[in-house]
Amino acid sequence: MRDVAIEAVSLRKVYGTDQHAVVALDDVSISIRKGEFFTLLGPSGCGKTTLLKMIAGFETPSEGNILLNGHDITEQPPNRRPVNTVFQSYALFPHLTVRQNVGFGLSMLGRPAAEIDEVVNRALGLVKLEAMADRKPQQLSGGQQQRVALARALAPSPEVLLLDEPLSALDLKLRKEMQTELKRLQLELGITFIFVTHDQEEALTMSDRIAVMSSGNLLQVGTPKEIYNHPVNRFVADFIGETNFIPAQVAGTTATIGGDIALPVDPASPQGSHTLAVRPEHIRIVPSGAEATLRALITESVYFGTDSHVRLRLANDIELVARFQSDEAGGDAPPVDTEVGLIFAPGALQVLED
Amino acid sequence: MARRDFSAARLPGFATIAITVFVALYAPILMLVAYSFNAGDSIAIWEGFSLKWYPVAWNNAEVREVTLRSLTIAATASVLSTTVATMAALGTTRRRQTRGQTFIYLLINQPLMVPEIVTAVALLIFFASIKVATGYQGLGYLIAAHTAFCIPFAYLPIRARLEGMDLTLEIAAGDLYASSWQTFRHVTLPLLAPGIGAGMMLAFVTSLDDVVITLFVKSAGQDTLPTYMLAQIRRSVSAEVNAISTLLLLLTVLLLTAFFLLTRKRD
Numbered sequence: 001m002r003d004v005a006i007e008a009v010s011l012r013k014v015y016g017t018d019q020h021a022v023v024a025l026d027d028v029s030i031s032i033r034k035g036e037f038f039t040l041l042g043p044s045g046c047g048k049t050t051l052l053k054m055i056a057g058f059e060t061p062s063e064g065n066i067l068l069n070g071h072d073i074t075e076q077p078p079n080r081r082p083v084n085t086v087f088q089s090y091a092l093f094p095h096l097t098v099r100q101n102v103g104f105g106l107s108m109l110g111r112p113a114a115e116i117d118e119v120v121n122r123a124l125g126l127v128k129l130e131a132m133a134d135r136k137p138q139q140l141s142g143g144q145q146q147r148v149a150l151a152r153a154l155a156p157s158p159e160v161l162l163l164d165e166p167l168s169a170l171d172l173k174l175r176k177e178m179q180t181e182l183k184r185l186q187l188e189l190g191i192t193f194i195f196v197t198h199d200q201e202e203a204l205t206m207s208d209r210i211a212v213m214s215s216g217n218l219l220q221v222g223t224p225k226e227i228y229n230h231p232v233n234r235f236v237a238d239f240i241g242e243t244n245f246i247p248a249q250v251a252g253t254t255a256t257i258g259g260d261i262a263l264p265v266d267p268a269s270p271q272g273s274h275t276l277a278v279r280p281e282h283i284r285i286v287p288s289g290a291e292a293t294l295r296a297l298i299t300e301s302v303y304f305g306t307d308s309h310v311r312l313r314l315a316n317d318i319e320l321v322a323r324f325q326s327d328e329a330g331g332d333a334p335p336v337d338t339e340v341g342l343i344f345a346p347g348a349l350q351v352l353e354d
Numbered sequence: 355m356a357r358r359d360f361s362a363a364r365l366p367g368f369a370t371i372a373i374t375v376f377v378a379l380y381a382p383i384l385m386l387v388a389y390s391f392n393a394g395d396s397i398a399i400w401e402g403f404s405l406k407w408y409p410v411a412w413n414n415a416e417v418r419e420v421t422l423r424s425l426t427i428a429a430t431a432s433v434l435s436t437t438v439a440t441m442a443a444l445g446t447t448r449r450r451q452t453r454g455q456t457f458i459y460l461l462i463n464q465p466l467m468v469p470e471i472v473t474a475v476a477l478l479i480f481f482a483s484i485k486v487a488t489g490y491q492g493l494g495y496l497i498a499a500h501t502a503f504c505i506p507f508a509y510l511p512i513r514a515r516l517e518g519m520d521l522t523l524e525i526a527a528g529d530l531y532a533s534s535w536q537t538f539r540h541v542t543l544p545l546l547a548p549g550i551g552a553g554m555m556l557a558f559v560t561s562l563d564d565v566v567i568t569l570f571v572k573s574a575g576q577d578t579l580p581t582y583m584l585a586q587i588r589r590s591v592s593a594e595v596n597a598i599s600t601l602l603l604l605l606t607v608l609l610l611t612a613f614f615l616l617t618r619k620r621d
Contacts, residue, residue, distance in 0.1 A: 058525055078528040091526035095544045105530035108540075156531065 004070070005160055005192040006032040006055060011064035013050050013216075024050040025061070026216040032160075032194060033209075037186050039195045041203040042213035043239070048196045051213075052162050055194065056085050068159060079108070084153035085162040088169070090145050092137035098124070098148050099133040105156035123151040126185065143174045154185070160192045167202065179206055200240045204228065212236050234352045237277045244283075244320045248276040250351050258316035261294065263344070269351035282348035283322035285310065285333070285340050292341025296320070301333045308333035312342070383603065390596035407597035416582065417598060424562055424579040427493065431500035432508070432557035438501070439508035439553055440546070447516045465503040473503065474570035481571060491573050499571045500561040507560045508553035511613075515549025548616045555613045559606055 013025040025047045032038045040048035053059040054066060057078035065074045073081055084105065092101050103120045111119075124130045127147035137145055146166060153161055163182075167175045183206050186193045197203055203210050204224040211221045212235075220232045231237035234245065248255040248263075255265045255276050263276070286292050299319075300311035308324045310333050322342070324333035334340055362368060390408075394401030411417050442462050446455065465473065481495045523545070527537040565580045572581065579602065583595050 056529060058529075078525075079531045079533055083529075085526070085529045087522055087526060089520070089522055091520065091522040093523060093526075093541060104527070104532075104540075108527075108531040108533075108536055152530070 003034050004031050005034045005036070005068065006030075006194065007067040007070075008051070008055075009065045009067065011051065011054060011061045011066070013047075013054070013059065014062045023216050025054075027064075028213075028216075028218045029064075030211060030218060030221065032192060034192055035190045037183070037193045037195065037206060037208045039197060039203040039207040039210045040213060041197060041200060041210050041239075043198055045215070046213040047216040048198075048213050049164060052085075052164055052194065052196050055160070056083055056162050057081050082156075082159040083162060084156060084158040084160075085164060086149050086153045086166045088165045090137075090149040090166075092145055092148055092152070094137055097134050097136060098129065098140070101137065101148055102151045102155050104152060109156065119155050119157075120151075123155040126154065126188075127151045127181075143170060143178070146170060146178060150182075150185070154189070154191070158191065160194060163193060163195045165196055165198070167197075168199075175202075182206065204240070212239065214239075229347075230350070231277070231352065234275050234277070234354050237350075237352055242280055242321065244278045244280065245352075246276045246278075246318055246320075248274060248351065250274055255349065255351060258314065258318045260316065261314065261318075263293065263349055265349050265351055266347070270353055275352045275354060277350045277352050278320070278344065278348050280309070280321045281323045282345045283312075283320065284343040284345065285312075285322055285324050286343055287334075288339040288341055290341050292343050294342040296340055296342055298334055298336050298338050298340060301336055303332065312340070386596050387600050387603070389593055390600040392593050392596075395593055407593045408601075411594050411597045411601075414594070417579075417594075420577045420579045420582040423493070423576065427496050427500055427578060428558045428561040430497050431504050431561045432554050434497070434501040435504035435557045436508040436512075436550060436554040439505050439557075440512055440550055442505070442509055443512040443516050444542075447513060462509055463506045466506045470503075470566045474567045477567065478570040485573075493576065495571050495573070496568060496576060496578070499567050500564065503564070503567060504557035504560050508557040511552040511556065512546065512549040515546055515552075519545055552613045552616045555609045555616075559609050562606070563602070 008028060008030045011025050011028045013023070015022045015024055028047070028051060030051075040051060042048045050059060054061055057073070057076060057080075061074065065072055067073065068081065068083070093104065096104065099120055102123050103116045106116045106119060120133075121130070124133055127150055129144060129147050129151065132140060132144060132148075137148060140148065146169075149166070166182075167178050170178060179202060182193070182195075195203075195206065204227075207224055209221060209223055210227050212219045212227060214235055220227060220236050222230075227236065228240055231240065237243045238245070246257045248257045250256075250265065250269055250271050250273075252271075253264055253267045253269075254262050255269070255274075256262050257276060265276070288295065294314060296312040296314050298310055299313050301324075302309045305326070307326055310322045310324050312320045312322055314320065320342075326332065389400075391403050391405065392401055393404035393406070439462075446458060446462075460467075477495075477499050481499075485491060485495075519542075523541055524537050527541045528534075532540060563580055564578075565584060568578050568581050569584075572578070577585065579598070583598060586592065586595050
């Protein structure tokens with residue numbers, strides 16, 4: 001397993017004792033490859049930050065081990081791990097200049113001044129902050145502080161860079177810029193990035209692989225496409241993107257919704273009473289005369305420019321949301337109260353366990 | 355905003371009370387300073403302006419001796435008490451909250467609460483037995499006593515500074531390969547420096563003007579500036595004491611101004 005950077009083996013973290021015990025991490029095992037942009041995604045309190053802190057060494061697991069390049073580092077203190085962190089609050093040293101902040105790691109390692117100078121200059125160049133080198137952190141804008149934090153964590157050339165919701169304090173435009181920047185840096189440097197976020201869009205656009213977590217458990221690990229198109233359960237489908245959920249009875253290759261509407265599903269689907277999930281953009285709206293899987297009535301239509309969000313009602317009062325792509329001719333979704341046909345893209349209908 | 359917030363400044367009689375308080379506080383001090391420039395040697399009858407008492411005080415060998423002793427004690431005691439206070443502050447803020455926390459806090463601040471005279475008598479008896487046992491008669495007793503009662507004064511500003519400090523900074527230092535000692539040396543200590551400076555100055559001033567404990571603890575020939583001045587005033591009131599007081603006042607004001615500037619400037 002030479003291409004594995006970080007391996008977590010059956011990690012468990014319990015805070016408190018006995019009746020007041022809170023399980024922050026429940027038997028989590030995960031393998032993160034070298035050079036990968038790996039995202040831990042989940043709502044607050046899901047354990048993603050706890051896992052990150054364990055990799056950094058700020059928290060000790062109650063059970064389980066952490067391996068870096070095959071070596072057990074569970075018992076190593078943070079200052080012995082070739083792992084650096086970009087903190088959510090940046091945690092820049094206010095009494096040091098930008099240059100001293102960026103050089104801090106190397107100078108603690110006792111590297112010669114000339115080498116530190118050179119590396120710091122390169123790191124500052126990487127984040128385009130050469131001009132700010134002699135300022136104090138509090139003289140910089142939020143976005144610049146963020147870049148200093150990044151340069152500081154990258155300067156000692158860590159094996160793994162940990163990023164704890166580093167973009168959450170930035171405004172939308174700056175956040176988008178930094179997303180691109182982070183991705184560029186990661187590709188350029190080839191360092192393993194482990195990124196923590198609760199923002200599903202951020203996770204989808206930046207990651208090579210995503211791990212979705214909820215209440216201390218790892219629900220699914222996969223590429224953004226796998227996670228989006230084949231969520232393993234209702235929680236993952238609900239957390240990432242928008243989804244229609246319809247209670248259904250599954251028997252063989254048929255899912256019955258609302259008692260009398262039968263829809264074809266994958267034969268490998270779990271049988272019995274489950275939830276049928278379909279993404280709004282996987283539903284195609286066609287004129288009522290055309291051949292279609294289902295008939296529906298448009299009850300609401302909101303125009304968003306590139307598309308319209310359309311609310312549909314099926315014969316048995318089941319409601320669905322669909323997207324109607326605006327075409328180049330400026331064609332718009334059919335008006336409210338129009339009778340339409342619905343076609344589902346192949347594989348669009350998925351049976352999910354709760 | 356039509357509704358005005360409550361303000362004590364708008365209560366009837368506020369100005370009168372404020373002025374009375376300020377006069378009561380500062381008139382005696384102003385008088386003391388004024389009479390240090392008196393040409394006569396009375397501290398009650400004005401005989402014209404003169405600076406003569408300052409050289410008189412300066413050339414008084416005894417004054418120089420007790421001043422030097424006071425400064426030595428204050429400097430040593432403030433350094434020692436600040437060191438202890440810094441460690442105490444780190445110990446009480448850098449650890450997880452424990453049940454004994456309040457008790458420890460009370461213990462550290464004990465000299466602020468126990469009547470000074472009680473401490474003085476206790477120290478007198480305690481040191482007397484040590485003196486008998488060891489035969490040592492030096493300044494050590496005074497320094498030890500001053501260090502003890504200066505600790506809470508040094509402790510408070512340091513603790514305040516520590517509580518306002520972002521703990522993530524120390525975690526970040528550890529993440530960047532700093533050992534515990536390096537973290538303390540390169541992150542905690544520099545950030546704490548203004549608090550330590552402020553604590554040391556408060557301790558210095560507190561030690562400098564102590565009378566009660568010094569009177570009880572000192573051996574013969576160990577007068578400090580305040581106890582010397584007390585003795586002088588008992589014997590005969592002279593404007594020389596006014597001049598010394600004025601200089602002491604000036605030193606205190608300078609130190610407290612520096613303290614204020616240090617604590618006010620937050621980064």
